[in-house]
Amino acid sequence: MKIIVDMDRCQDHGQCVFSAPEVFRLNAEGHLEYESVPDDSLRDAVEEAADVCPLQAITLEG
């Protein structure tokens, strides 16, 4: 599973962080950082994170 976040769309709402804290985080400046190839056991959480992104900036491959 590979995660792609369209950083031109991302506005740092941070909703993904609540769904998949193992994968997404906001850094000290409040900007998104993420694990682009997380463990497959986190798939459900990552799908949910993509669902709740207000800008629909998160896509999954594989």
Next chain:
Amino acid sequence: MRRIVVVGASMGGLRAAEQLRAAGFTGQLTVVGDEPYRPYNRPPLSKEVLASEVTHAAVAFRMRSSVEDVDWRLGMPVVSSDLAARWLTLLDGSTLAYDGLVVATGLRPRRLPLPGLEDRRHVVRTLDDATRLRASLAPGVRVVVIGAGFVGCEVAATARRLGAEVTVVCAAAEPLMTPLGPDLGAELRRRHEAEGVRFLLGRTVTAFSTGISSRTAADVVLSDGSAVAADVIIEAVGSTPCVSWLDGNGLDLSDGVLCDADLRVEGRPDIVAVGDVARFPNVRYDDVCRRVEHWSIPTDTARKAARTLLGVDAPPFVPLPSFWSDQYDMRIQSFGVPGLGADDIRVLEGDMTSECAVGYHRDGELVGVVLLGLASAIPRYRKLLMDATPASV
């Protein structure tokens, strides 16, 4: 259950289809929608879609691969239903049978029941609405926004940024009064005024007429007798649940579709409802059934409703509602249910004139938080709300 029909092809309908698959449903899935488009995200309609040429593709929802085989029936509203016989009638007269039904028809904008100036009057609910409105917004155009809820305020901000002359008319004493309270409402009004938006508060519209403010003007006539000349009129006065297709089946449709705490339509094991058409109790707060018009709710309700329909175990449904609003360069974010704590509003942190967190309390207990800016504080306040209104039942 061999065939499930989802009525409504917006966010709630899509999420319901995805969650039915995630919960193990392998039968036939049909999603019926009245708009001609696959599900798309509505928040940009009052902002980006008005400000520049944005296509459906740019606002379409990402879809899970599990729903690639869904049978989409788009541009075709369901007009009636026989829930005892388990079939639906579509606008073209065709019928659709189901074993399980998901009600996801959402809302339509309320219109002012006044005749006149029809070619200048707009609402902002669908992509086609926003596209039509965009074509009439330009620098110097006189825009009158009726209603000062979130849609009204966002559209006012967008139109102003495009250079329009914007007047907002609302019945309440301040914009966003009901959701946010008078103090935060007043602060947001000041920010709009600093951008050049004019507010006419405590007034309602009594007529749409011509030739009052000047001989050639098209006017919005107000309850104080004044008239405001308008090139573009935007009605942002709330929404009505789309439930007429369920008439005649003995359901309580007085405000959306009445559901139990598991989102089952009352007394109907084969029907669930999702999104802002569903009226359900959230036992995180109390046992009162309410509709919730927040962006987070379609996704939350779909997850639970899919499992209820399939008889799959799932945790109790106790969502923490949330939404956001972008106006100019400020972001407002809401968590919990501020409306339940409208009688006891306190600034928890910061200053309303810059960035702040405002708490809404019921019986001394925190039930909602609204943040103006202050993004870094979100996780802290979200946790505070989760702890203050524990999800144990």
